[in-house]
Amino acid sequence: MSQESIRVIVCGDDNVGKSTLISALVKGEYIPNIQKKLPPITISNEDYSECLIELISNSPVKGSSRNSITDKRVSKYIPHTTVLIDTMSSDLVGLQKELKRGDVIWLVYSDHYTYERISLHWMPMLRSLGVNLPVVLCANKCDTTLGDDTSQNSDEFLPLLNEFKEIEACVRSSAKQNINVVEAFYMCQRAITHPISPIFDSKEGNLKPAAVAALKRVFFLCDKDQDGYLNYQEFSSLHTKAFERTADITEYENILRTLDRVIFPETEQDGLHPGISEDGFILLNKIYAERGRHETIWGILRSFSYTNSLSLDDKFLFPKIDVNPDSSVELSPLGYRFMVDLFVKFDKDNDGGLSENELSSLFYPTPGIPKLWRDCQFPSSIVCNESGYVTLQGWLAQWNLTTFLDYRTTLEYLSYLGFDEGSSIKALQITKPRKRRKKQNKVYRQPVFDRNVFNCFIIGAPKSGKTSLLESFLKGNYSEMYSPTIQPRICAKDIELRGGKQCYLILEELGELESAILENKSRLDQCDAICFTYDSSDPNSFQYLIDLRLKYEDTLDEVPCVFAALKADLDKQQQRGDIQPEIYTRDLSINSPLHISSNWATSLNELFIQIVDAATMPSTATAGLEKEPENINDEKYKHIVLAGGTISIMTLVSLWIWRNHAK
Incomplete structure (x- = not known):
């Protein structure tokens, strides 16, 4: 995720142009004859945010909008400041000190000799020091050594990419001609804010299993009607959640055609699909990864609160909530509505009960049935129908039981199950502290x-x-x-x-x-x-x-x-x-x-x-306490309040019954 500041350690052999690259980035022009080592330079977000957003928006991905990520969404992940640390290869002690404090390495070479030194010296040295940082490889002085070829996918990079998984990206640059200087700087930032290594295996050419699992969960939650496809409305809702704007119907149709061309390269398959299937969704994200659109994948994943390690953020699963020891926690009306809708959605046969298969499908985006439920001998803890299936009455009772015993479990599973009304805290309500x-x-x-x-x-x-x-x-x-x-x-x-x-x-x-x-x-x-x-x-x-x-x-x-x-x-x-x-x-x-x-x-x-x-x-009912005459008004008030607190429950259950009859 984003962080306040990142430290970029610029290293490489002497005379490859490290200091010149830094000065060209900061000054916006080539400055000859500068000192051999520059002091640390801090670059603010505001200095380069517009340029970096333009780079992301113009990232060449066939079949997708060039403005898929809005300025607001991109700037959210650009660090507030970036510190560039110049180094000298001859100062091994100083180099090691900076490497241990760094976040990403900008490794520069400029000719055949320094290129060979990448695999023979620099990468082995980094490994021997135990430096586990992403590396952005930069072939500098491309204006003198490579003519007009500034491609980032040259065969020259492939052996290094295959041998060293630490290398996140490769780029050709020229400080003198101002070629890809800002791009190289952006790649260093992107290695931290939108890393490719957790989601894509460049050697195998496939998304990694953890990324596939995360994307499958995203697909499942976005497939609101559970028909196995993302229709335009569902895709647009996902697009809005991830990129803060609705998707254009033309963009959606272009994606369908792109997927058809990849899946059926020798046949005409246009307009035959009801939407994007789960396999198609995974394939679409694989295409994004292959074409350098890491930000698009991360935009999707982060909108569902995934971290760089592809685990769900603890702050998302367990939002902070203060509960007085003398208070209890219950479902709020929003929580009841979510649970009722969830039951109706997965009661596929409309028999008023959730079978084992329906429960398994419902809990697909979670780690499984909560441990607390197993400890309570679920489903023997609630009302089931004659077939042993969980009824709506039992379903709501189980969540009330869970919330009463351990509201953190309810918060966690609300997040897993896709509660989308803001923070999962909104699904709960805290009672007033019991007084004595x-x-x-x-x-x-x-x-x-x-x-x-x-x-x-x-x-x-x-x-x-x-x-x-x-x-x-x-x-x-x-x-x-x-x-x-x-x-x-x-x-x-x-x-x-x-x-x-x-x-x-x-x-x-x-x-x-x-x-x-x-x-x-x-x-x-x-x-x-x-x-x-x-x-x-x-x-x-x-x-x-x-x-x-x-x-x-x-x-x-x-x-x-x-x-x-x-x-x-x-x-x-x-x-x-x-x-x-x-x-x-x-x-x-x-x-x-x-x-x-x-x-x-x-x-x-x-x-x-x-x-x-x-x-x-x-x-x-307190033993040893002599009774006093009850206040009739208080008793009335008690029943009124209890009734008011349950109106939402009865309304939701009635609504569910009406919807079933309507079907």
């Missing part, structure tokens, strides 16, 4: 009105029914077979609150990590509520909760909680513990246990609603 108060010598949480995603830990004795509760939450049914939970299990789903309002609830069973998590204050701070469960048909089940709460009293008491008596469809047993559940909860000044059965859908819904109520109005 102290009353009756007890710290408790303030009500929250701007959150639509809530996290709840499900805690209880083994075999109390925690896993069945999670299965019923997602699927509406459960398995009779008991399987102990070893690793933590998490799932997410949208639920409907009173009055039709919607939010997302994340339920988390802690497994064998229960003790470690309950001892971790930061994890408990992220938890919105805890659901304490026991088996109402097992007389020993509730004592587990009494012992657990006693053990972690200092950390658990601040978190709002709900008690649930599971398996309520079975015969209720008197608990053999120190105290009965109803008396225990009454002494804690919280609601009595809800009697829940996976066979009773109404009871399940009531439990999930009560969990959200505890999360939004913590004072009503």
